[in-house]
Amino acid sequence: xxxxxxxxxxxxxxxxxxxxxxxxxxxxxxxxxxxxxxxxxxxxxxxxxxxxxxxxxxxxxxxxxxxxxxxxxxxxxxxxxxxxxxxxxxxxxxxxxxxxxxxxxxxxxxxxxxxxxxxxxxxxxxxxxxxxxxx
Ligand SMILES: [Zn+2]
Numbered sequence: 001x002x003x004x005x006x007x008x009x010x011x012x013x014x015x016x017x018x019x020x021x022x023x024x025x026x027x028x029x030x031x032x033x034x035x036x037x038x039x040x041x042x043x044x045x046x047x048x049x050x051x052x053x054x055x056x057x058x059x060x061x062x063x064x065x066x067x068x069x070x071x072x073x074x075x076x077x078x079x080x081x082x083x084x085x086x087x088x089x090x091x092x093x094x095x096x097x098x099x100x101x102x103x104x105x106x107x108x109x110x111x112x113x114x115x116x117x118x119x120x121x122x123x124x125x126x127x128x129x130x131x132x133x134x135x
Contacts, residue, residue: 034108034125038073041126046075050133052124057105059084061129062122070116075129077122085122087112100124 043052052062052075061084062077070076083103090099090111098112100122110124 035110036074036125036127040073041075043075043126043129043131044073045069046131048131048133050131052077053130053132054102054105054107054109055128055130056107057102058130059102059104061085061102061109062124064134068117070121070123072121072123074110074123075126076116077124078116078118078120080122085109102128 046067047064049064051060051064052067053060061080063081066077066079068076068078086101086103086106088099088101090097100109100112101107102109107128108125109128110122113121113123115121
């Protein structure tokens with residue numbers, strides 16, 4: 001108990017903002033909003049019977065019975081499974097469109113248009129779909 005009085009430690013200083021490494025921007029919640037080139041998708045001409053799933057989270061999105069050839073260059077569907085997708089207004093190209101996103105993981109899937117034979121066309125990127133053939 002004969003220790004000499006400890007010297008007061010210098011207070012720990014917070015680093016000044018200038019000495020902090022730059023913080024990268026937080027990652028966006030959804031993956032980049034990209035559209036594959038028309039006619040390039042591996043599932044565009046797929047006519048097998050089965051289901052189409054979200055390529056990111058495996059959420060079931062469409063049945064092959066709903067797929068049709070819209071001539072747009074992208075896989076097109078009349079209707080998704082119930083609650084499979086969500087809509088988001090999209091003004092990216094300066095025109096009002098409706099973006100289709102996965103209801104589960106919120107990735108961009110494609111766009112919805114009120115045209116085609118049933119006034120309902122989901123134009124979806126092949127790259128955002130996984131197809132599982134019905135056994
Ligand atoms: Zn998903």
